[in-house]
Amino acid sequence: MVKIELVDVYKGYYGGKVVAAEIPYLEIRDREFFGLLGPSGSGKTTTLRIIAGLTMPDRGKVLIDGEDITYVPPEKRGLGMVFQSWALFPHLTVYENIAFGLRLKKVPDDEISRKVKWAAELLRIEELLDRYPYQLSGGQQQRVAVARAIVVEPRALLFDEPLSNLDAKLREQVRFELSRLQKELGITSIYVTHDQAEALVMCDRIAVMNKGRIEQLGTPEEIYSSPATPFVAEFMGVTTLIPGNIIEVLNPSAGIVRVQIENSDITLVARTRVEKASLGNPVLLAVRPELVELASGGEQTNVVEAKILASSYLGDHMEYILGLGEYQTRLRTSTSIRLQPGEKVRITLDAKRLFAVPRQ
Numbered sequence: 472m473v474k475i476e477l478v479d480v481y482k483g484y485y486g487g488k489v490v491a492a493e494i495p496y497l498e499i500r501d502r503e504f505f506g507l508l509g510p511s512g513s514g515k516t517t518t519l520r521i522i523a524g525l526t527m528p529d530r531g532k533v534l535i536d537g538e539d540i541t542y543v544p545p546e547k548r549g550l551g552m553v554f555q556s557w558a559l560f561p562h563l564t565v566y567e568n569i570a571f572g573l574r575l576k577k578v579p580d581d582e583i584s585r586k587v588k589w590a591a592e593l594l595r596i597e598e599l600l601d602r603y604p605y606q607l608s609g610g611q612q613q614r615v616a617v618a619r620a621i622v623v624e625p626r627a628l629l630f631d632e633p634l635s636n637l638d639a640k641l642r643e644q645v646r647f648e649l650s651r652l653q654k655e656l657g658i659t660s661i662y663v664t665h666d667q668a669e670a671l672v673m674c675d676r677i678a679v680m681n682k683g684r685i686e687q688l689g690t691p692e693e694i695y696s697s698p699a700t701p702f703v704a705e706f707m708g709v710t711t712l713i714p715g716n717i718i719e720v721l722n723p724s725a726g727i728v729r730v731q732i733e734n735s736d737i738t739l740v741a742r743t744r745v746e747k748a749s750l751g752n753p754v755l756l757a758v759r760p761e762l763v764e765l766a767s768g769g770e771q772t773n774v775v776e777a778k779i780l781a782s783s784y785l786g787d788h789m790e791y792i793l794g795l796g797e798y799q800t801r802l803r804t805s806t807s808i809r810l811q812p813g814e815k816v817r818i819t820l821d822a823k824r825l826f827a828v829p830r831q
């Protein structure tokens with residue numbers, strides 16, 4: 472079992488003007504694929520480096536399985552690392568690159584040979600063992616870097632944007648392979664990325680970071696469908712955030728509320744965080760295009776009138792910009808439906824998926 476905890480960790484720069492990491496408590500569970508997600512400068516790398524032992528926190532503790540390792544040097548923590556720059560040794564073959572950590576540990580040759588073969592098979596690079604790094608593609612180098620990290624059988628794996636040097640197509644493929652490998656080995660892993668899609672598809676849980684702090688911690692689905700703050704909603708790709716206020720609490724235990732859009736008499740039923748489901752609370756309605764449909768007539772809730780402001784033909788679908796009170800949102804339809812700017816339409820917003828992001 473390998474559980475990693477951060478307790479009251481703080482790291483600041485420039486006399487505390489820059490908070491690189493401030494984490495009251497974080498637990499990364501045994502065998503979990505854990506994502507640290509956030510924009511540039513949000514503190515992901517600092518947090519990972521504190522866990523790795525490469526950055527000393529100003530305050531706080533790092534625990535592995537309850538044991539305080541805050542002052543244990545990086546090489547004694549038993550953690551495998553795969554960073555953005557893979558930094559393979561150019562003068563060593565793939566075999567020797569993978570074997571490097573084992574040689575340092577003075578592992579006997581026959582055991583090294585067995586372990587290198589095992590790691591090479593897992594990463595599907597058996598054919599490449601005699602080559603030098605310059606004879607490999609970016610994707611192959613990346614696999615060698617992962618093999619080198621796992622061959623020493625680390626207690627946990629730390630990844631810092633390991634795929635950012637790969638092109639989009641390869642990135643998708645290696646993403647999938649890394650997830651498979653992580654599950655196969657059952658190894659606790661922490662993965663730093665600024666790419667939402669990457670975190671959503673790979674990770675069991677994600678911490679979204681902003682200015683050194685964790686804004687939200689949850690499963691990919693929670694983070695995507697129930698963003699806790701406007702920052703998380705925007706970072707997860709919500710382009711339309713419509714301000715409103717809670718005017719009725721319909722189901723307190725499920726967080727179902729009625730929201731009145733600011734400066735209009737339009738009201739919509741939405742979900743919000745249960746602890747924020749109180750009368751008068753300000754919210755932002757996160758309206759993703761996939762929640763908006765033309766009303767067919769049978770709907771009971773969330774049917775409102777909107778005005779077509781603009782239309783675009785996008786080959787396989789139409790996209791319309793709608794005016795909703797003084798705010799705007801988008802509607803997608805099949806290309807067989809053609810609406811004209813200025814036209815009024817009745818739309819429906821899926822009340823089960825419409826989320827009211829707390830504003831305070």
Ligand SMILES: Nc1ncnc2c1ncn2[C@@H]1O[C@H](COP(=O)(O)OP(=O)(O)OP(=O)(O)O)[C@@H](O)[C@H]1O
Nearest residue numbers: 484489490491510511512513514515516517518665
């Ligand atoms: N050695 C350092 N000296 C001064 N400031 C630093 C140092 N390391 C990090 N910082 C600052 O701490 C903050 C967090 O940086 P960090 O590298 O952890 O962010 P990040 O989320 O990993 O960003 P990126 O995705 O760009 O790597 C930033 O404002 C950064 O400028």
